[in-house]
Amino acid sequence: MMRSSILTVAFATASAAATLDWAAAYEKANASLAKVSQNDKINIVTGVGWNKGPCVGNTAAASSINYPQLCLQDGPLGIRFATNANAFVPGIHVASTWDRALMRERGQFMAEETKGAGIHVLLGPVSGPLGKNPTGGRNWEGFGPDPYLQGIAMAETIEGMQSVGVQANAKHYILNEQELNRETMSSNLDDRTMHEIYLWPFADAVHANVASVMCSYNKINGTWTCENPYALDTLLKKELGFQGYVMTDWNAQHSTAPAATSGLDMTMPGSDFNGGSIYWGSKLSQAVSSGEVPQSRLDDMVRRILAAWYLLGQDSGYPATNLDADVQGTHKTNIRATARDGTVLLKNEGNILPLKKPAKLGLVGSAAVVNPQGMNACTDQGCNTGALGMGWGSGTASYPYFVAPADAIKARAEADGTEISLSASDSTSSVSSTVDGADAAIVFITSDSGEGYITVEDNAGDRNNLDPWHNGNDLVKAVAAANDNVIVVVHAVGPVILETVLAQPNVKAIVWAGLPSQENGNALVDILYGDANPSGKLPYTIAKSADDYGTSVVPGNDDYKEGLFVDYRRFDQDGIEPRYEFGYGISYTNFTYSDIFVDGRPTSGPATGAIISGGPADLWETVLTVTVTITNTGEVQGAEVAQLYVGFPESAATPPKQLRGFEKLALEPGAKDNVAFELKRRDISIWDTEKQSWIVPAGTFNISVGSSSRDIRQTGTLEVP
Ligand code: BGC
Secondary structure (H helix, E strand, C coil), rough: HHHHHHHHHHHHHHHHHHHCCHHHHHHHHHHHCCCCCCHHHHHHHEECCCCCCCCEEEEEEEHCEEEECCCCCCCCCCCCCCCCCCCCHHHHHHHCCCHHHHHHHHHHHHHHHHHHHCCCCCCCCCCCCCCCCCCCHHHHCCCCCCCHHHHHHHHHHHHHHHHEEEEEEEEECCCCCCCCCCCCCCEECCCHHHHHHHHHHHHHHHHCCCEEEEEEECCCCEEEEEHHHHHHHHHHHHHCCCCCCECCCCCCCCHHHHHHHHHEEEEECCCCCCCCCCCHHHHHHHHHCCCCCCHHHHHHHHHHHHHHHHHHHCCCCCCCCCCCCCCCCCCCHHHHHHHHHCCCHHHHHHHHHCCCCEEEEEEEEEEHCCCCCCCCCCCHHCCCCCCCCCEEECCCCCCCCCCCCHHHHHHHHHHCEEEEEEEEECHHHHHHHHHHHCCEEEEEEECCCCEEEEEEEECCCCCCCCCCCCCCCHHHHHHHHHHHCCEEEEEEEECCCCCHHHHHEEEEEEECCCCCHHHHHHHHHHHHCCCCCCCCCCCCCCCCCHHHHHHCCCCCCCCCCCCCCCCCCHHHHCCCCECCCCCCEEEECEEEEEEEEECCCCCCCCCCCECCCCCEEEHCEEEEEEEEEEEEEECCEEEEEEEEECCCHHHHHCCEEEEEEEEEECCCCCCCEEEEEEHHHHHHHHEECCCCEEEEECCCEEEECCCCCCEEEEEEEEEEC
């Protein structure tokens, strides 16, 4: 019974995704365009003003075509300001599951809630910031600094969301990599880096038929993104064939006509946060009357917005907007699974984990318990008090409930008859009495960040450094001085420097618990007790020193001097030893790899296909299949994320290895199975700036398959003539 209903849902989802039809949507949009007045057209492209409607963004209804007041609401992990919705796991933690099915299901469940609340556009997912600066405040909203992993997560999320009829929004387009000066700075970079690193995941979003894109606050090579013809028209609409609409980030507009003629389609929220500075509305109307903005451009804006609305079937039976609707359903299953499967085991000396019915456990740290002021006490989660589940800012949601580590561990300990002592404080003075005589001590440390309009403990959005907060290093030292079996649990928005922690010989295990949202404690207990075998892998590099990344938040403009060499691409290129490399994560079992087989004969040269959503059609064709066999050689069931990295011919001047495939495979002990990586033409192409085209370079490609970016188990080569 259960099983067949799951299959039905899966089938319905797949067919809904397959039925998204831009041509049909455009036909309907054209018919409606003929019926709306000029005034309606202006209203459809202009927000009604900040705080003038039920959602963070609203436009006016057009009754002649039954077009509603469009509701646009944050954000990337669920519905902001809802009172009866779930707070899904943040993007960065979803990325660390490397699990396509969970990514897609999360998107679907978020959208079911969104639709239930009558919201038309959910403002996510995020792949800008990509995360080139490890301290960047909003990196946790997206899926990490590897464009390929970002791209897959974007596509899965968008397809999941749009399968239930909600418009997704790929944001922030593009190069908004830090919070400091985000509304004044220019991101200056070369065309190749733009294509191969930052545009890449947005291409996946467009290929997945994303309905809308949000242009970002910053400038690109000196021109505001929301009036940048290169970004909006050349890249997004022409090169990627984007058929939906571009909206501004909230008040990221700086002009009337230049924005309109560069490709902007909708302004949000339609006034500044004080009700002034309206660039569209009546000003756009005048600009069209005077001929400064062609009527055809206004019509194109409206057509794109209406087409997206029709594309998702929102013209019939869409629920009325109600942010208080109870929409939670049983979606917390995805939150727990994602929180659990995104947890990365970094160290497990002497197999101290999983716990085996300990007689006594000592728990230490303020992050072991829920914020004593309440789980939602801080506006937009703008504090790091108590257990951490997400960063702060507009990309947050209220928790409907919150299970902290101590709650879940206590419940589990009761069943085992384990005595628990707890010091829910970061003070080192109460440590020894708490952990004395315990079989193991679990110490909780954190690092938080968020959006720049809120400053938390002196961090103005971006993190000040990569050290644990609240003197976490000293806390770990104190615990390690008082107990021989220390398990460090880290809840963090991104990399943290762990050298002090690792210098304590009594630190036997490190559990990288990431950002698990409301299922924080439950997911942790699943891993600590071995009810689930850890299967997460790092979606970024953990360095030995913050300087090793070679990128950081800058005070003025950012010249992107690192080019293609972001995160592991730099560590590999410059021979820098990371502490824990991109893609790393251990398990309670072991996996072996064998029998690599490389199949395919791609030819060199440019992609030439007709432009479809996402770029030239042939770029998206599978040209290569690589298979390997993986065997679970350990004692327990587990899942391995097999990763495929491509090394391009030397002439291509690319980073030594680039992720171009991954598959997560669950295996019983002793079992083996094959994984197949299907590489698209795009996966072996580079951007040729002169030809303004993707080309497959001729020469020898190295194919590496392994358990992380540095734990390569099988290699093969591919000769491209
Ligand atoms: C953020 C966007 C968000 C918008 C509306 C902006 O400050 O950058 O991500 O969607 O506010 O809340």
